[in-house]
Amino acid sequence: MKKQNVLNLIKYHVEKNENSFRNEAISIARYFDSIGDYQLAEYIMGLIAESNLYTPQASDFESEFLKQLDTRGMDPLNLPIEISDDIKGIINAVNHNIGINKFLFEGLPGSGKTEAAKHVARLLKRTLYYVDFDNIIDSKLGQTNKNIANVFSEITMIPHQNKIVILFDEIDVIAMDRVNSNDVREMGRVTSTILRELDRLVDLNKEIVIIATTNLYSNFDKALIRRFDAVINFNRYSKDDLIEVAEYYFSSFVKNFKGISKDTRLFKKILKTALELPYPGELKNIIKTALAFSDVNAEYDYLRRLYNSLIGNIEQTNIDNLHLQGFTVREIEKLKGESKSAVSRKLNKEESDNE
Structure with missing residues (x-):
């Protein structure tokens, strides 16, 4: 700690500049933490947290690297029961207030990790911030490390840290496996910085909630995995789960389109006929498109397009194959855009040809 820190404290107190006074005190606490005087660092942070002199709200905080996400008016989460139970477990763990507050969400793209993080913040009634990696990653050697350190410094400056959630969305951008990385030295330095800063942040504040997401869990740094209290796997969708999600999206979207006849039964049959369904993020886009x-x-053109996206080219699929897939004459009529008599005639012809 320098003399300037003490002078700044006095100056900000005289000016009644509460935000700057608080930030300076946090900077001093971080200094004592860095030299191993953890007890004094925690004592200073405790005084700041308990003080009634500083009343800025977490939602008023502005930052270079941290951006606020709006969690109001969100759609319900359509997650499998197993994942929903884990989300409820996270809420319970945080509310127990015993220091279990760091969670890693891993799974394929579109599996709902980011949306789940938003809902966690909403259910906890906390302000959600995400780390803007676009501003962190720098081509200059060593600058990314400095930016990461600045990110964690900014996190400690957010008021009322028991009312915020920090989201490191797709953290694998900066925290891949140090051993398997092509640029071992630079990636090692970046990941080591994250490890160090994450440990310090947790030591200084037991109430802040941290959620990170990754699409590349198999390449994730093992030392960083151990820093999280729980890892939630989002790759637990059965086909029935995905069909249920798709039905929800379909019902939500179809009411906005005029001239379209809603056929939930045929919609569902197309989904069941598909050999494999994509995860919710992609599935949502397919249905909307x-x-x-x-x-x-x-009126049924959307069903033909859905079939093309999930099963195959409807134009190149003959009527007999559609019939073998379990579609009725009326359903084939809708998919092919042909009259019922034409479909029946072709089916009869194909049957006679096979004889």
């Missing part, structure tokens, strides 16, 4: 791109003069 099928509806948006559909011909306003063809």
